[in-house]
Each structure stands twice: as structure tokens, then as C-alpha cells.
Amino acid sequence: MFWRVGIDIALAQLTNRRRQTVVSVLGVALGVGFFVATASIMSGSEKDFVDRLVNNAPHITIKDEFRNPAQQPIFSVFPNGAVSLAHTKPREYLRGIKNYGAKVEELSQRPGVVAEAALTGQLIVRYANKDVSASVAGIDPEKEKLLTKVEEDMKEGSLMRLRTTADGIVIGQGMATKLGLNLDDLATVISPTGLVKPMKVVGIFHMGNLLLDEGQVYVLLKNAQVLLGKPFIANQIRIRLPDPNIAETVAVQIESRWSYRSDSWQEVNRDILGLFVIRNAITYSIVGAIMVVASFGIFNIISTVVLEKRRDIAILMSMGFRGADVQSIFLIQGVIVGVLGMLVGWAIGLGLLQILASIKFTVPGVSDRQGFVLDYGFYQFAIGGFFSVLSAVAAAWYPARKAAKVRPVEIIRGAA
Structure with a gap:
């Protein structure tokens, strides 16, 4: 009341x-x-x-490098000794992830996980006397469409045509416009080793980012190994997880096991x-x-x-x-x-x-x-x-x- x-x-x-x-x-x-x-x-x-x-990048990227330099033997022998070491030169070793195929196979056995070996580097794309510097990624097209949205961003052609076309290359729309390239045109690719190779444009993507549209290209992994002069080598293993929120935890587990630096998408974009x-x-x-x-x-x-x-x-x-x-x-x-x-x-x-x-x-x-x-x-x-x-x-x-x-x-x- x-x-x-x-x-x-x-x-x-x-x-x-x-x-x-x-x-x-x-x-x-x-x-x-x-x-x-x-x-x-x-x-x-x-x-x-x-x-x-x-969605546009792998959840975890394993790289052919180590987070911390290897400990010098003298510090292992005398861990608490008053020892000083100067003017050391890092040991030269062949870059690349050792036995990457077995690692990819093991990671792919996990439920819902997609893993892909890749080789990245720099090259020059030339057409009609115009040159553009580009980052190249040697990939597996079938796995790449599950790892990123490149296949969804294709305006012409297809990422899968890399499988069916000899010496195919996928470029961004910004690069195509800058060089005047169209689908099925032959572009000249110049590698850092001096190899000059004509490659057929089998796909043109448009991600909406000028840096990627003008400076990123995709080829088959084996073609990238030939262009970069690194046969049977991959310098990255790219992973997609069923739950992206656990990427940081999984990356720590992978790095502790194989020692190769493993960056989660959270770590890369922490700032x-x-x-x-x-x-x-x-x-x-x-x-x-x-x-x-x-x-x-x-x-x-x-x-x-x-x-x-x-x-x-x-x-x-x-x-x-x-x-x-x-x-x-x-x-x-x-x-x-x-x-x-x-x-x-x-x-x-x-x-x-x-x-x-x-x-x-x-x-x-x-x-x-x-x-x-x-x-x-x-x-x-x-x-x-x-x-x-x-x-x-x-x-x-x-x-x-x-x-x-x-x-x-x-x-x-x-x-x-």
C-alpha cells in the first residue's frame, strides 16, 4: 500500500x-x-x-630463429665463475626450420589445428620496364585459404590456380595497377640470387591495405625455394588454432619443446x-x-x-x-x-x-x-x-x- x-x-x-x-x-x-x-x-x-x-594472419608463427642466443660453453662449465668473454662472433648456421615436414605433420594431428610450412623473402616483380619490390610467401594454397582470408579477398583468379599452373604467382590489386598487369599476364620475377623467371599471374587479391596490395605476392613453396635459392628449406611454420584465445599458451609450449621462436598473434600485437x-x-x-x-x-x-x-x-x-x-x-x-x-x-x-x-x-x-x-x-x-x-x-x-x-x-x- x-x-x-x-x-x-x-x-x-x-x-x-x-x-x-x-x-x-x-x-x-x-x-x-x-x-x-x-x-x-x-x-x-x-x-x-x-x-x-x-582472420588475416596465422594465430602462431614459428620462425627459424631463437629468442635468446645460445649460451657459450665456458659459461656452462663455470656457471658461477668470475669469467668474462668478449669479441665473440655468432656461429654461422644454415637458416631454416630443421625437419619442418615432420613438425607440420605433428601439429596437424591436433584436433582443429591447421599447420603450414612457408618460405618468405624479398624479390622484384618486373613488367613493361617497371619494377616493384615485393615480399614473397611460398605457401600451400589448400592450407593458406584456411589460415588467412586471401582466398576470400580474390578479385580475379584463384589461389588454387597455383596448383594447376606452372610457375604461377598471385599478386595484389595495387601491384597489378602499378605495373599494368592483368590476369594471365606473364611477369618477370627477379630473385636476390639473380635468378630471372617469367611467372604467370593466376590471381589478383584486394585486401584493402595498400602495403599488402602493392607489396605482397604468393607462390608455391617449391617455387619460392627455387627463387630464393633455398631448396628443401622453410623458414616459417604458420598455425591456426580452433580457439585463437589460447594462442599465447600454445606458442609457449611449442617454443619450449623445439626452441624455435614462436610468436602468437597476441604477442605480436601486444602494444x-x-x-x-x-x-x-x-x-x-x-x-x-x-x-x-x-x-x-x-x-x-x-x-x-x-x-x-x-x-x-x-x-x-x-x-x-x-x-x-x-x-x-x-x-x-x-x-x-x-x-x-x-x-x-x-x-x-x-x-x-x-x-x-x-x-x-x-x-x-x-x-x-x-x-x-x-x-x-x-x-x-x-x-x-x-x-x-x-x-x-x-x-x-x-x-x-x-x-x-x-x-x-x-x-x-x-x-x-
């Missing part, structure tokens, strides 16, 4: 001061709306970036991923400040009501209302303002998202015209709504507690 009466009294007091109530609701609503829009942009861009990292944490903290702090400013409007309106309605409060207490009951009435006012602000804020947030979704712009280094990547998940709306109600109740608490301490006898005597 009390809650029904309390809600009626709270609504009556809010509607009696409509202008202040509307201003307070709009203040909370704008805070919620901007929070939803900002959080959606941040979350969407972060998810899109991580998705590109996960960038760390920036997202800092960026989100700054964003939420700014939007949180907006919510705090909005809560002062609620504090102002309820404080004013308490001051103006002291006589009415005294009458309510004389009729049997306790201090806690009076406090609840003013807290209900804060909840009502917070809930109304949340609902209106959600509508404002949806409107802002629609406007942001229609905006297109050009990003330097990206050939495609880009737009905001938005996350329409429930999380942003729930967090914004929670803080709107929380800030409204927090703003109403002090004046509500002040109203609960009103002494009805003194108020009525003073009025008399």
Missing part, C-alpha cells in the same frame, strides 16, 4: 515542476545516449581490429592491444563525467522540492509516515528520473548510431572507403542504463535523507 501511495506522491511532485524534471531527464538521457554511441564505436572498432588480426585498454579507460572516464554532471540536475530538483515541501513532509509524518518512508518517496523520484533518462537515452543512442553508420571517410593507407564499425550489442545499453539509474539514485540520496530528518512538530509550530 505504501509503495502505491509513495509512487503517486513522487509523480505528483515531479509533474508539479515539469520544466526542471524535463531538464533533468534530458541531462541523464544525453549522458546515456553519448555513452551508448561512444561505447559502440570503441567496442566495434576493437572487435573489428581483433577480427582482422585473427596495440594495450592501447585499447588505455583508450577505453579515457573514453569511459569522459562519458562518466557527463553522467556526473547530469546527476547534479537531479540533485538540484530534489533538493528544491525538499526545501519547498518541508511543511508537506511534516504533515505526512504527522499522519504516520516514518522517516524511512519519506526518504523512499524522494529516492523513488530519483529512480523515476533515472529510468526515464535511460529510456530516452537509449532512443538518442540508437539515433546517434544510425547517423554514425551513414558516415563514410577515407583512412590513409587503406584503399577502401571506410566507415565507423559499430557494435549494437546489449552490453553498451545495459551499462549506460545501469549508470543512469545509479547516478540518479546517488543524486537523490542526500536530499532524501535530509527530508527524512525533518521534525514535524517544529515545522508545524513554526508555520502556526
Whole structure:
């Protein structure tokens, strides 16, 4: 019974001061709306970036190098001795992952794991007296389409044509445009060893990244070994896992077993991923400040009501209302303002998202015209709504507690 009466009294007091109530609701609503829009942009861009990292590159890359240099024998013999060694020259050894075929086979036995041996290097692609320096990757086409999105990004031809065409090469659209190459044209490839080899363009991809579109090419692993003068050698093993989140743990296990440096996608992009944490903290702090400013409007309106309605409060207490009951009435006012602000804020947030979704712009280094990547998940709306109600109740608490301490006898005597 009390809650029904309390809600009626709270609504009556809010509607009696409509202008202040509307201003307070709009203040909370704008805070919620901007929070939803900002959080959606941040979350969407972060998810899109991580998705590109996960899908466009292997989850783990094993390289033909070691994280730490080999320990000198003298330090192994005298681990705690006062020994100094200077002017040492690293031992020369044949680069490449030893017995890479067996390692790939062993890794491929794990459920859901795709492993591929690759050989990377540099070469020059020439056509019509124009030269372009490129990074070459010798791959297995059938596994590459599972490791990356190159096959999905093909505009002409196919990655699988590398299997059916002798001396085939897949290039980016930026390189094709720069050199004037078309599908099935013969380009001249010049390797660091001086080998000159005509190769047929069997595919043209477009990833939307200028560096890759202009400077990355793919050939069969055996062709890369011939071009780079490294027969039967692979300098990378590229791995895709069923769950990319465990890549860091698996990379540590692989490196501890075979000693070759194993980089997970998290390790390679750790600095960038760390920036997202800092960026989100700054964003939420700014939007949180907006919510705090909005809560002062609620504090102002309820404080004013308490001051103006002291006589009415005294009458309510004389009729049997306790201090806690009076406090609840003013807290209900804060909840009502917070809930109304949340609902209106959600509508404002949806409107802002629609406007942001229609905006297109050009990003330097990206050939495609880009737009905001938005996350329409429930999380942003729930967090914004929670803080709107929380800030409204927090703003109403002090004046509500002040109203609960009103002494009805003194108020009525003073009025008399």
C-alpha cells in the first residue's frame, strides 16, 4: 500500500515542476545516449581490429630463429665463475626450420589445428620496364585459404590456380595497377640470387591495405625455394588454432619443446592491444563525467522540492509516515528520473548510431572507403542504463535523507 501511495506522491511532485524534471531527464538521457554511441564505436572498432588480426594472419608463427642466443660453453662449465668473454662472433648456421615436414605433420594431428610450412623473402616483380619490390610467401594454397582470408579477398583468379599452373604467382590489386598487369599476364620475377623467371599471374587479391596490395605476392613453396635459392628449406611454420584465445599458451609450449621462436598473434600485437585498454579507460572516464554532471540536475530538483515541501513532509509524518518512508518517496523520484533518462537515452543512442553508420571517410593507407564499425550489442545499453539509474539514485540520496530528518512538530509550530 505504501509503495502505491509513495509512487503517486513522487509523480505528483515531479509533474508539479515539469520544466526542471524535463531538464533533468534530458541531462541523464544525453549522458546515456553519448555513452551508448561512444561505447559502440570503441567496442566495434576493437572487435573489428581483433577480427582482422585473427582472420588475416596465422594465430602462431614459428620462425627459424631463437629468442635468446645460445649460451657459450665456458659459461656452462663455470656457471658461477668470475669469467668474462668478449669479441665473440655468432656461429654461422644454415637458416631454416630443421625437419619442418615432420613438425607440420605433428601439429596437424591436433584436433582443429591447421599447420603450414612457408618460405618468405624479398624479390622484384618486373613488367613493361617497371619494377616493384615485393615480399614473397611460398605457401600451400589448400592450407593458406584456411589460415588467412586471401582466398576470400580474390578479385580475379584463384589461389588454387597455383596448383594447376606452372610457375604461377598471385599478386595484389595495387601491384597489378602499378605495373599494368592483368590476369594471365606473364611477369618477370627477379630473385636476390639473380635468378630471372617469367611467372604467370593466376590471381589478383584486394585486401584493402595498400602495403599488402602493392607489396605482397604468393607462390608455391617449391617455387619460392627455387627463387630464393633455398631448396628443401622453410623458414616459417604458420598455425591456426580452433580457439585463437589460447594462442599465447600454445606458442609457449611449442617454443619450449623445439626452441624455435614462436610468436602468437597476441604477442605480436601486444602494444596495440594495450592501447585499447588505455583508450577505453579515457573514453569511459569522459562519458562518466557527463553522467556526473547530469546527476547534479537531479540533485538540484530534489533538493528544491525538499526545501519547498518541508511543511508537506511534516504533515505526512504527522499522519504516520516514518522517516524511512519519506526518504523512499524522494529516492523513488530519483529512480523515476533515472529510468526515464535511460529510456530516452537509449532512443538518442540508437539515433546517434544510425547517423554514425551513414558516415563514410577515407583512412590513409587503406584503399577502401571506410566507415565507423559499430557494435549494437546489449552490453553498451545495459551499462549506460545501469549508470543512469545509479547516478540518479546517488543524486537523490542526500536530499532524501535530509527530508527524512525533518521534525514535524517544529515545522508545524513554526508555520502556526
